[in-house]
Amino acid sequence: MDTPTIGLSFLAGLLSFVSPCVLPLLPSYLSFVSGATLSQMRDDSTVRRAVVANTLMFVLGFTVIFVTLGVVFAGSALLFPGATQIINVVAGTIVIVLGLNIVFDFIKVLNLEARFHLSEKPRGLFGSFLVGLAFAAGWTPCIGPILTGILFLAGTSGNVTTGVFLLIVYSAGLAVPFVLTAIFFGTATRLFAKIKRHFVTIRIVTGSILIAIGTLIAIGRFQELNIWLLRSASAVSRWASANPGAARVIPAMVLFALAIVSLIPAARRAFGSDRAPVIRPVGAAIASLFAVLAVLQLTTVIDLMSVVSSWLAFQGL
Numbered sequence: 001m002d003t004p005t006i007g008l009s010f011l012a013g014l015l016s017f018v019s020p021c022v023l024p025l026l027p028s029y030l031s032f033v034s035g036a037t038l039s040q041m042r043d044d045s046t047v048r049r050a051v052v053a054n055t056l057m058f059v060l061g062f063t064v065i066f067v068t069l070g071v072v073f074a075g076s077a078l079l080f081p082g083a084t085q086i087i088n089v090v091a092g093t094i095v096i097v098l099g100l101n102i103v104f105d106f107i108k109v110l111n112l113e114a115r116f117h118l119s120e121k122p123r124g125l126f127g128s129f130l131v132g133l134a135f136a137a138g139w140t141p142c143i144g145p146i147l148t149g150i151l152f153l154a155g156t157s158g159n160v161t162t163g164v165f166l167l168i169v170y171s172a173g174l175a176v177p178f179v180l181t182a183i184f185f186g187t188a189t190r191l192f193a194k195i196k197r198h199f200v201t202i203r204i205v206t207g208s209i210l211i212a213i214g215t216l217i218a219i220g221r222f223q224e225l226n227i228w229l230l231r232s233a234s235a236v237s238r239w240a241s242a243n244p245g246a247a248r249v250i251p252a253m254v255l256f257a258l259a260i261v262s263l264i265p266a267a268r269r270a271f272g273s274d275r276a277p278v279i280r281p282v283g284a285a286i287a288s289l290f291a292v293l294a295v296l297q298l299t300t301v302i303d304l305m306s307v308v309s310s311w312l313a314f315q316g317l
Contacts (some may be wrong), residue, residue: 005153006314008213009166013173015206016146020199023192029135030182033058033128041185048185054128055182059175061132066147066167073155074163085220091152092218098145099210103202127280144253149210187280233312240305248297253303257296 016022020028027038034041034051041051098107150170154163181188195202216222240247262283296302 003213005150005166006169008209009150009169010173011209012146012150013170013175014177015202015209016174017177018195018202019146019206020203024196026178026181026192029058030178032056033131034182041182042189045184048182051185052179052182055178056124057125057128058132058135059171059178061134062131062136062174063132065133065136066171067164069147069151070154070167071160073151074160077117087155088220089218091155092214092216094175095149095152095214095217097214097215099207099212102145102207102210104207146206149213153222155212163281165166184281188290192198193262205218229312233309236309236312237306240303240309247303247305248300252294252297255290255297257284259288259290259294262290 027041030036030041030051031038034047034054036044036047036051040047059287096204147170150166154166181192213222216225263279265283297304
């Protein structure tokens with residue numbers, strides 16, 4: 001990898017998912033691609049399996065389009081091998097402007113949606129795939145700027161394989177919440193209702209990330225993150241070697257703390273009432289996962305500090 005953009009690409013997909021043009025419409029998307037009503041998706045496990053299958057084909061559809069765009073952008077950079085600095089400045093400037101627009105909304109033309117509006121979904125799983133293609137082909141004001149940032153990262157890499165990989169990771173960041181929502185529809189819709197209250201904060205964070213990425217691209221310094229990550233990996237590895245006991249206990253304590261935090265919503269619901277805390281399945285699963293990882297860390301079955309060091313050395317920021 002020439003640039004440390006794996007985590008950033010995945011984060012971009014997540015930010016696209018929680019954007020105002022995707023998250024509020026998510027139940028409608030899932031209902032449309034599956035043909036199921038909201039109550040069926042919430043209460044009928046048999047219907048929910050069909051929803052998951054159709055959602056997988058839907059995300060495959062938009063992944064195909066995004067990856068194709070990655071090939072186009074990365075491949076186009078190969079046509080101008082001597083103009084890397086100019087391409088970086090132009091690409092970085094565009095990303096900065098799009099980031100500023102997410103925060104301040106001063107380019108009104110970007111508020112015009114260009115999605116395909118299908119009055120009736122084509123039948124079957126292949127129909128869900130086609131809907132995914134249509135979803136990705138639309139240039140909405142929310143997804144567009146974020147996707148553009150990742151596409152320019154793919155383009156400035158000048159490597160088609162890297163471009164394809166970055167867009168697969170971006171698509172995964174957008175796809176995973178779609179699939180998890182289809183599986184845990186009731187829990188997810190309650191969670192999304194809370195997230196909607198923070199759209200302004202999400203917009204500011206998203207715009208700030210794009211501005212930072214655009215600035216690094218424009219000044220040709222984005223690749224220098226590699227050096228910082230490699231130094232960080234070396235520092236983590238040295239500290240773990242010098243302090244084996246702390247390197248084993250501290251990550252385990254953090255994981256146990258996260259397990260306890262996962263149970264706080266159940267305690268808050270029971271606070272001030274005579275009811276016993278009711279732990280919902282998702283909360284129980286998350287708490288159990290953190291607790292199991294903590295035990296594995298304490299018993300040296302896994303070594304999280306080595307995992308962190310390896311990830312940084314892989315440059316997967």
